[in-house]
Amino acid sequence: MNTSRTDVLVIGAGPAGLAAARAARARGASVTMLDSSDQLGGQFWRHLPPERPSANERMLHHGWVKFRELSETVLSDDGCRVIRGAQVWAIEPDSTSAGAAHLAVHVVVGEPDGTGRRRLVLTPDAIVLATGAHDRTLPFPGWDLPGVFTGGAAQALAKGERLAVGQRVVVSGAGPFLLPVAASLANTGSDVVGVYEANRVPALVRGWLPKPWELAGAAGKGTELAGYLAGHLRHRIPYRLGRAVVAAHGTDRVEAVTIAAVTPDWAPIPGTKQRIEVDAVCVSHGFTPRLELAIAAGCELTAERFVQVDDSQHTNVHGVFAAGEITGIGGVDLALAEGQIAGHAAAGGLAADTEVRSAVRRRRTFRGFARRIEAAHGIRDGWPAMLTDDTIVCRCEEVSYGTLCRATDATGSRSLRALKLSTRAGLGICQGRICGRTIEALLADRVGDAGLTDGVSTDRRPIAAPIRLGELADPAHPDPASQHPVPLKGPK
Amino acid sequence: MTSRILPFQNDPIKPTAPAPVTITVDGVPATGAMGQSLAGVILASGTLRFRRTSVHGAPRGVFCGIGVCYDCLVEVNGQRDVRACQRRARDGDAVVTQHDELPAAPAGDAA
CATH class of the missing domain: 3.50.50.60 (FAD/NAD(P)-binding domain)
Structure with missing residues (x-):
């Protein structure tokens, strides 16, 4: 010691x-x-x-x-x-x-x-x-309209404020998180018209069924999910597999969504579209x-x-x-x-200490659970088929899918950094938190087999949160409670 | 119809009656429950559009709800670019919705 x-x-x-x-x-x-x-x-x-x-x-x-x-x-x-x-x-x-x-x-x-x-x-x-x-939400036409929320937003407002984001709501995307989102909405007074999980039974079975003995220790997790499912039955919320919200409609706010059946790799299937009137939609494809x-x-x-x-x-x-x-x-x-x-x-x-023996055992059990979630609910490659030329992909800088594709084709660049600079995708105030991985996937897809070559990612943010210039100009305070006093200075 | 706070009398978690908090949104009074975020009070007042975007003038509102997307930025008591979902409402807060137009192109710039 x-x-x-x-x-x-x-x-x-x-x-x-x-x-x-x-x-x-x-x-x-x-x-x-x-x-x-x-x-x-x-x-x-x-x-x-x-x-x-x-x-x-x-x-x-x-x-x-x-x-x-x-x-x-x-x-x-x-x-x-x-x-x-x-x-x-x-x-x-x-x-x-x-x-x-x-x-x-x-x-x-x-x-x-x-x-x-x-x-x-x-x-x-x-x-x-x-x-x-935080939620990962894939873009689709109309996803930037007011009234389109992430699942996390619906949860935060329901649990933190008892506010239902809409009266007639659909929940869409992928993953077990859709269930507690729908449950929270129903508990807060929304009519949840349906929950649409993009994956289908074979993917869910492949993810959830192998090595069932690994799940034995995860009984608490089973209880958590069973609770949400019981809530679904109580509120009579339809849970549909292999379907997704593929567009949101409205001028100043969401008025309706289009639901479509999707292939196992999440491409919308022509001829399956159905329009539903809603006043809110909650979409989450993972984290x-x-x-x-x-x-x-x-x-x-x-x-x-x-x-x-x-x-x-x-x-x-x-x-x-x-x-x-x-x-x-x-x-x-x-x-x-x-x-x-x-x-x-x-x-x-x-x-190896005895104080954490139980924690180490629980970690082993629940890591197995995490692998199953990814196998069952992970994002599939066909989703860009939802996009149209004018679908916004970077919300902050309002960069459309068409702009992204044309800039890639016109410049012949295979550098993520260069393509971000020429389109401004991922360079807005959210610092690429919402669109970063989407932009990477779309650009990698567009440049073809060679892929993006500069080895950078959108995860790096040296300034981790926006800070006002006036605050930056003020001297930092040393930590009064620290055993290690620090000299007054700003970052290098 | 739109976002709505669950009336406390109907809430299965059996809350006590909330104290009111009143703000203004573009000059119009809006009342919510003490402790709510500005975003929650604004949404429950029937407003989904919090700002207009710079390039297309498109409407935007709360999206992520947890401080990540910066789509719910508003001006509060003269302070710009505040995430409404992260700031708790206080009595008398004056919220103004934002629309930051792009600067005019410099003279001689064909674009």
Whole structure:
């Protein structure tokens, strides 16, 4: 053990971050936990604000008791400092830092997108990255109309505000997440006209059936999904396979959608279109991990583009650990197990220690579950057949599919960077978070067999969140609680 | 019909009666429940369009709902480019929807 306590910084207060904070504290580390929101729980446990107490909020959540237990533990612990409204906007190497991780973490603290937020620089001994994921939504004609939401938006507004995004709603896309989205909508007063899962029975069977014994330990997961299905039956929500929303219609807002049958690789089948009047549509095709801080810290990624970790959830960067959806989309149980192991290891423990034996076992079980989800529900290659020439693919810069194709053909370029610069796709204010991987896929498809050749990706964002120039000009405050005071200076 | 907050009397989670919060959207008053985001209050007031885009002047509203897409940007009390889904509504907040037109082409530029 070190003579001084290890300073562990946990970024993200969702399931993985909460579990990491508690485990690091259990091993005696001093913990700071940051979250950009003013609440704990992340997106999974998004809940009502303190101004709106209710007797039975747990019925909206899976694992609510676990959340209450974790959050009460960290909030009542003087050795765990929780900073809410804390947006990390850069991480950079700092060889002069007193913290053993030799990284400087730049933070602004205050009202979201406010002016005059307080700047803070943290230099911890170890970092646990638990930044989570957001919806991946593929483009289709009309997806930029008001009234088209991601599944995550519908969830956040239902669970966090008791707001139903529409009265007559369809849910479409792929993956088990469609079920809780539909359940939340129905619980909040929407008429869910239907849930349309693009994959078909053979894909679902291939993904879910092999090696059923692996699922034995995932009984809790089965209960979670069974609960959503029971809700479907209760609310009589139709669940259709091999179908998708292929267009949204309206002038100033969504008024209707077109549903079509799709092939096993998700291309719409001619002659199967059906128009349905709706006032909202929720679309989600999976999740994209939030990797920018991991990349800024120097973490290597896997071939599937998640953060590469070892048995201790340690990345290739000394002192930097990762847990939850950024190491693979696996859901709450996997995030809790990984978070616990990461927090324990960040505080100097080992994956072989008895304190984390159960977490290591759960991690093995639920990783198997994550592989099944990908096999059953993963994005298939035929989806660009939904696009028309004028379908917007980059929402921020309003770049259409046709523009993207013509620029690629006209320039003959096979460089992602060059094509982004010539079309501006992926260069808007969301920094390619919504369209980045879509743009990569469409361009790779367009340039043909040789593929894109410059080896860059849209995941890199050195400035991890927009920051106002006035805030940037203000000097950073040293961290008053740190054992390692830092000199006042901006990023290099 | 459009987005709607579930009346607390009908909510199976048995909430207490929420305290109201009142903001204005382009000068028109909108009332929601204390603790709601600006996005939630604006949506529940019947407005889906939060801004118009620069290139096509197209309507945009809440899309991701979790602070990732920046499509719900509004001006709040004179402060521009605030993600309405990330900011909690406070009594008296004056929200103005945004439309940032592209700058005029410089003289002599054929484009």
